[in-house]
Amino acid sequence: MSARQAVPFLDLSATHADLRAEFDAVWHDVVDNTAFIAGDYAARFEAAWAEYCGVDHAVGVANGTDSIELILRGMDIGHGDEVIVPSNTFIATAEAVVAVGATPVCVDVDADTLLVTAADIEPAITGRTAAVIPVHLYGQPCQMDAITALASKAGIAVIEDAAQAHGAHWRDGVVGSLGDAASFSFYPGKNLGAFGDAGAVVTKDAALAARVRSIANHGRADGEHVVHPLMGRNSRMDGIQGGVLLAKLAHLDKWNNDRRAAHVRFMDRLSGSVAVPVSEHPEAHSVWHLNVVQVPDRDQVIEAMGARNIDVRIHYPQMCHRHPSLEDQPELPVVEASTPRLLSLPMYPTIADDDIDLVCQTLNEVLAELGHHP
Numbered sequence: 109m110s111a112r113q114a115v116p117f118l119d120l121s122a123t124h125a126d127l128r129a130e131f132d133a134v135w136h137d138v139v140d141n142t143a144f145i146a147g148d149y150a151a152r153f154e155a156a157w158a159e160y161c162g163v164d165h166a167v168g169v170a171n172g173t174d175s176i177e178l179i180l181r182g183m184d185i186g187h188g189d190e191v192i193v194p195s196n197t198f199i200a201t202a203e204a205v206v207a208v209g210a211t212p213v214c215v216d217v218d219a220d221t222l223l224v225t226a227a228d229i230e231p232a233i234t235g236r237t238a239a240v241i242p243v244h245l246y247g248q249p250c251q252m253d254a255i256t257a258l259a260s261k262a263g264i265a266v267i268e269d270a271a272q273a274h275g276a277h278w279r280d281g282v283v284g285s286l287g288d289a290a291s292f293s294f295y296p297g298k299n300l301g302a303f304g305d306a307g308a309v310v311t312k313d314a315a316l317a318a319r320v321r322s323i324a325n326h327g328r329a330d331g332e333h334v335v336h337p338l339m340g341r342n343s344r345m346d347g348i349q350g351g352v353l354l355a356k357l358a359h360l361d362k363w364n365n366d367r368r369a370a371h372v373r374f375m376d377r378l379s380g381s382v383a384v385p386v387s388e389h390p391e392a393h394s395v396w397h398l399n400v401v402q403v404p405d406r407d408q409v410i411e412a413m414g415a416r417n418i419d420v421r422i423h424y425p426q427m428c429h430r431h432p433s434l435e436d437q438p439e440l441p442v443v444e445a446s447t448p449r450l451l452s453l454p455m456y457p458t459i460a461d462d463d464i465d466l467v468c469q470t471l472n473e474v475l476a477e478l479g480h481h482p
């Protein structure tokens with residue numbers, strides 16, 4: 109019997125293969141110009157990224173956790189302030205709030221999309237709430253109109269965590285342009301990924317962008333090397349990351365469309381399955397960073413899939429509101445019920461149709477072996 113074909117969780121080599129010459133040119137330029145931090149490539153990427161996101165300002169920073177923290181600091185949010193975050197997110201969203209001394213207040217999510225909604229946020233608003241961070245998790249944008257309407261009524265800021273949603277849109281608005289500021293990560297595995305850590309802050313607010321840029325560069329005054337009006341920190345984008353991201357940005361829409369096409373095939377092959385996919389809101393255009401379903405006996409399913417050479421993961425096993433460092437968090441029924449059932453199936457732009465079929469067929473077989481029949 110021949111070994112079953114292996115399906116990796118993520119494979120970026122095929123998406124990079126055609127861009128090899130461009131990446132080599134970036135490397136040569138960076139070395140020739142000795143422009144290792146920020147410089148021309150980072151500035152060109154910032155301009156292109158702001159335009160892509162439909163805003164005037166983008167600031168390249170060191171990663172997508174710093175970018176949330178820098179937005180909070182730029183807005184003067186810190187000790188004594190509460191910031192509302194969905195419990196179903198990557199831990200970085202809450203980490204950034206803790207890093208500025210503010211208190212994360214975790215809230216529940218919608219049972220179909222697993223995203224935070226205005227209805228989840230509203231009861232958590234208090235006199236101390238300074239901001240809410242809607243997370244466009246798995247690549248799908250939150251229902252932003254209702255969230256921004258609620259926030260403006262309550263007088264709180266909206267900070268999009270768009271780390272998983274480059275190019276997604278809610279109605280006709282692209283993520284990054286839907287709140288007061290947005291944070292992006294370019295961690296290599298994200299839909300737009302660098303060759304190391306990188307991130308960006310985008311905003312329509314010129315003053316906020318200038319403050320973020322200064323804080324991320326040791327509090328320096330614009331164009332000054334040894335004048336520090338603010339007490340800042342160091343979180344800058346490398347030149348090489350700017351160049352790589354600029355080269356890859358030209359292909360982002362195609363890659364996102366390929367992810368969407370792959371997702372359609374997954375949905376077709378999983379229709380009627382015991383595995384329940386995250387649903388896409390009819391007015392959302394998801395870019396499917398992750399391909400998440402809910403299954404019973406999740407841990408046994410992962411083991412059985414692994415034994416059949418199919419790499420599946422969990423995003424995320426840690427419920428933010430149950431993190432040991434966070435006290436006095438509420439009970440959140442949707443997150444508590446869904447978290448033990450979450451399973452991320454393979455997803456990347458070049459995933460082969462045969463591999464999608466194999467993943468779905470194997471998943472249904474495994475569920476049947478565990479006694480779960482549709």
Ligand SMILES: *Cc1c(COP(=O)(O)O)cnc(C)c1O
Pocket residue numbers: 171172173174197198200201243245269271272292293294295305306307
């Ligand atoms: C990846 C990610 C981050 C953090 O980005 P890094 O660049 O890894 O620091 C923040 N929020 C979410 C939702 C993420 O997926």
